[in-house]
Amino acid sequence: MEKNFLEVDKLQVAFRTDKGEVVSVDEVTFQLKQGETIGIVGESGCGKSVTSLSVMRLLGRTGMIKKGSIQFNGKDLTKLSEAQMREIRGNEISMIFQEPMTSLNPVFTIGNQMLELIHLHMNMSKSEARAYAIEMLKKVGIPRAEQLIDEYPHKLSGGMRQRVMIAMALSCKPSLLIADEPTTALDVTIQAQILELMKRLRQESNTAIMIISHDLGVIAEMADKVLVMYAGQVVEEADVFTLFDEPKHPYTKGLMESIPHLEHDSQKKLFSIPGTVPNLHMMPKGCRFHDRCPYATEKCVTEQPPLLSIPDNHNHRVRCWLLDEQQQQTPTDSRSEVIA
Amino acid sequence: MNKNTTENQTPILTVEKLKKYYPIKKGIISRTVGQVKAVDGLDFSIYPGETLALVGESGCGKSTTGRAIVQLDPPTEGKVVFRGKEMASLSGAELRKARTDLQIIFQDPYSSLNPRKRIGDLLAEPLLAHQLAEKSEVSKKVDDILEIVGLNKYHRSRYPHEFSGGQRQRIGIARALILQPKLIVCDEPVSALDVSIQAQVLNLLKDLQKDFQLTYLFIAHGLGAVKYISDRIAIMYLGKIVELAKTQDIFKNPRHPYTQALLHAYPIPNPHLRNRERIVMEGDVPNPANPPKGCGFHTRCPLAKDICREQIPGLTGTNHSVACHFPVG
Numbered sequence: 001m002e003k004n005f006l007e008v009d010k011l012q013v014a015f016r017t018d019k020g021e022v023v024s025v026d027e028v029t030f031q032l033k034q035g036e037t038i039g040i041v042g043e044s045g046c047g048k049s050v051t052s053l054s055v056m057r058l059l060g061r062t063g064m065i066k067k068g069s070i071q072f073n074g075k076d077l078t079k080l081s082e083a084q085m086r087e088i089r090g091n092e093i094s095m096i097f098q099e100p101m102t103s104l105n106p107v108f109t110i111g112n113q114m115l116e117l118i119h120l121h122m123n124m125s126k127s128e129a130r131a132y133a134i135e136m137l138k139k140v141g142i143p144r145a146e147q148l149i150d151e152y153p154h155k156l157s158g159g160m161r162q163r164v165m166i167a168m169a170l171s172c173k174p175s176l177l178i179a180d181e182p183t184t185a186l187d188v189t190i191q192a193q194i195l196e197l198m199k200r201l202r203q204e205s206n207t208a209i210m211i212i213s214h215d216l217g218v219i220a221e222m223a224d225k226v227l228v229m230y231a232g233q234v235v236e237e238a239d240v241f242t243l244f245d246e247p248k249h250p251y252t253k254g255l256m257e258s259i260p261h262l263e264h265d266s267q268k269k270l271f272s273i274p275g276t277v278p279n280l281h282m283m284p285k286g287c288r289f290h291d292r293c294p295y296a297t298e299k300c301v302t303e304q305p306p307l308l309s310i311p312d313n314h315n316h317r318v319r320c321w322l323l324d325e326q327q328q329q330t331p332t333d334s335r336s337e338v339i340a
Numbered sequence: 341m342n343k344n345t346t347e348n349q350t351p352i353l354t355v356e357k358l359k360k361y362y363p364i365k366k367g368i369i370s371r372t373v374g375q376v377k378a379v380d381g382l383d384f385s386i387y388p389g390e391t392l393a394l395v396g397e398s399g400c401g402k403s404t405t406g407r408a409i410v411q412l413d414p415p416t417e418g419k420v421v422f423r424g425k426e427m428a429s430l431s432g433a434e435l436r437k438a439r440t441d442l443q444i445i446f447q448d449p450y451s452s453l454n455p456r457k458r459i460g461d462l463l464a465e466p467l468l469a470h471q472l473a474e475k476s477e478v479s480k481k482v483d484d485i486l487e488i489v490g491l492n493k494y495h496r497s498r499y500p501h502e503f504s505g506g507q508r509q510r511i512g513i514a515r516a517l518i519l520q521p522k523l524i525v526c527d528e529p530v531s532a533l534d535v536s537i538q539a540q541v542l543n544l545l546k547d548l549q550k551d552f553q554l555t556y557l558f559i560a561h562g563l564g565a566v567k568y569i570s571d572r573i574a575i576m577y578l579g580k581i582v583e584l585a586k587t588q589d590i591f592k593n594p595r596h597p598y599t600q601a602l603l604h605a606y607p608i609p610n611p612h613l614r615n616r617e618r619i620v621m622e623g624d625v626p627n628p629a630n631p632p633k634g635c636g637f638h639t640r641c642p643l644a645k646d647i648c649r650e651q652i653p654g655l656t657g658t659n660h661s662v663a664c665h666f667p668v669g
Contacts, residue, residue: 043534187397192605217607240611258539260568272539276504
């Protein structure tokens with residue numbers, strides 16, 4: 001058994017706002033082994049990005065880690081000083097963002113931006129660093145890398161920019177790569193290219209990846225295990241096959257059924273989860289999903305369910321009272337449309 | 341959904357050789373130095389009660405087509421015939437009148453609603469502008485339409501920022517629907533929404549189509565939603581339609597190499613299929629200001645031959661048309 005090199009334990013993150021403090025991520029726990037890929041899936045505002053930003057400690061001035069720990073290679077990231085953290089960012093953990101347009105500096109050339117980082121972290125001479133940068137660009141499939149390295153970001157297409165971001169993120173050989181919606185801003189055919197690239201690089205370098213996406217398709221393609229988040233909490237956790245074969249939480253099920261599959265029968269009504277995600281300022285009492293859940297009971301309204309393993313699979317954890325009581329019935333046609 | 345989209349019906353909308361070029365200007369006197377051929381010669385018809393989807397990647401000209409049809413961006417060349425009238429020949433007053441039957445829903449419900457107006461006023465505006473209702477009836481009509489799109493009359497006095505994305509898109513739909521149009525151009529109406537909310541809005545659009553005998557031109561970049569809502573699909577690439585067929589035929593028997601690649605590119609939410617064989621297209625979409633000679637797709641096409649680099653293939657075939665020198669299957 002390989003050891004976990006990243007262990008996030010009962011993480012709670014809060015932000016100060018004008019209307020008081022809001023907790024945007026609560027009780028998030030997960031582990032990651034070397035070379036493993038974890039997918040975090042959920043709708044906007046569920047806390048998936050905040051979870052990843054906390055690992056990088058990039059929460060800005062208003063955000064703070066209130067509780068919990070993040071053990072990374074034996075160090076607790078929540079306790080490190082800013083200077084120590086800077087050593088880790090880029091070197092050991094690096095990140096790619098959704099918008100390759102805004103994460104590259106428009107007034108510097110690609111080469112400028114790559115060399116800065118290689119120079120800072122890898123102790124190479126100028127000419128070595130340049131050769132290395134070109135090598136990295138070639139690795140991520142950038143044609144004419146020798147010329148493009150001297151171009152400005154606006155000359156590149158969205159897909160090319162994302163490749164540059166990946167090249168930058170991987171150039172210091174991090175052990176963990178965080179990809180926050182890496183393909184959301186891209187077209188489907190370009191998305192397919194980038195996902196293939198990430199798979200290939202993962203094989204070559206054995207980098208662990210934390211991939212965040214709202215798209216269950218992307219998660220199914222990439223992840224080994226998956227966290228499903230809803231309203232700041234993990235509602236279900238399992239390996240990717242179990243999750244897609246036997247989803248247990250009503251939210252996970254609803255999410256899966258509401259995707260219009262390509263092989264979906266178009267005559268059937270599309271399943272949709274009624275209502276909307278609750279506001280962080282006004283989190284419902286009890287289970288956070290109860291007001292949208294077709295199976296909610298008295299208990300769900302008043303008491304918050306814990307994240308518990310299901311009896312026959314220790315690694316499959318679900319946050320739902322129904323499972324606890326084993327009274328989850330097979331859904332009938334009562335899934336009528338209720339509208340927000 | 342209307343299954344009887346037979347050939348002997350008269351189309352509600354016909355588009356002939358539609359072109360939209362944007363000039364590229366340079367210098368102090370803004371000389372035109374080139375043209376972006378955003379839409380380059382489209383021909384298609386939409387029959388009453390059906391949904392035709394326009395699908396393609398960003399920059400393929402699908403939204404421009406939608407805007408050109410509604411005359412928000414009048415076309416450079418070509419004809420748009422809506423219910424027997426050519427849109428370009430209409431006078432200002434006539435065009436206004438035609439627009440009550442031809443509405444559009446935009447992608448971004450955040451920027452398409454005036455943030456300073458209450459929902460009630462936003463919805464009453466089209467009625468008053470087109471003088472379709474007496475002042476006394478307006479408020480009743482607004483209440484009714486809110487009900488129809490799944491909101492309620494208590495929402496009238498609220499401002500757009502008080503609504504979620506899905507609710508705002510419902511308001512956008514209500515605003516188009518209140519004029520009782522015949523055809524609605526839906527420009528990526530669900531792309532900005534979360535998955536669970538997308539399904540709600542798609543179901544709503546489908547229900548409304550049945551209840552009000554609407555015809556949709558549904559513009560989208562993803563094939564998932566389109567499969568669910570449309571009767572026929574037109575796949576666009578670089579300002580041209582490359583394939584046009586019934587929805588089932590596009591999915592079961594795609595004939596253009598681009599359509600095939602598009603279907604392969606879609607991530608499937610089933611981890612057991614992650615190692616399937618598939619075509620991953622290389623490269624990017626060419627710049628529409630400087631399109632390649634011959635077939636626009638030849639730079640990325642695995643089947644391209646010499647003729648593809650020379651001649652532009654026309655859209656041929658009656659029921660399942662495809663623009664390719666070497667169609668598959």
